[in-house]
Amino acid sequence: KQEVTQIPAALSVPEGENLVLNCSFTDSAIYNLQWFRQDPGKGLTSLLLIQSSQREQTSGRLNASLDKSSGRSTLYIAASQPGDSATYLCAVNNQGGKLIFGQGTELSVKP
Amino acid sequence: SAVISQKPSRDICQRGTSLTIQCQVDSQVTMMFWYRQQPGQSLTLIATANQGSEATYESGFVIDKFPISRPNLTFSTLTVSNLSPEDSSIYLCSVGGDGQPQHFGDGTRLSIL
Secondary structure, eight states: OOOEEEEOSEEEEETTOOEEEEEEESOOOOSEEEEEEEOTTSOEEEEEEEETTOSEEEETTEEEEEETTTTEEEEEEOSOOGGGOEEEEEEEEOSTTOEEEOOOEEEEEEO | OOOEEEEOSEEEEOTTOOEEEEEEESSOOSEEEEEEEOTTOOEEEEEEEETTSOOEEOTTOOTTTSOEEEEETTEEEEEEOSOOGGGOEEEEEEEOOTTSOOEEOOOEEEEEO
């Protein structure tokens, strides 16, 4: 059974810092992995999708990496801003489009 | 990316009643998914809804409690039946396939009195 773990559960950083969020999964037989952002009281916003054959994806200040063999993914946020404050979720797709989510990392960026 | 509209955005219901949540997509999609997010928790898949077939439920979720309809390729409903306080959650629908990003609606926030 696939299990997804995110570390740390919460993170507080000053504005401008670069930071890394971690995601690990137990079953390496995945189709892809997706990172989401969830603002309080809101739905999920897709940030990046990494296919199983890819090593990384980039969008603006965000870079996500995938090491399928070791069951790990990281989300790197460069030059963090207060507007980046949110909960970040990673989810793996094992089959049929069904996503298995981690518990999320709650990020707070202080001005 | 697909635009997903969910209704209602929130509701407060009495115990023992039912709530039907609607999910409308602005394009035709094969697969639609329903998730639950309990307070302070992450998302858990309830079921996968494909047009023209019965929904496929995950372990711990049953059709009598969470009946789903998928009448066409742009619409689905999830009903939460016989409501109890434990059903207080956010319910979200999503669309996407194996190779494409999944996109979510804004969710329905359900509270039970």
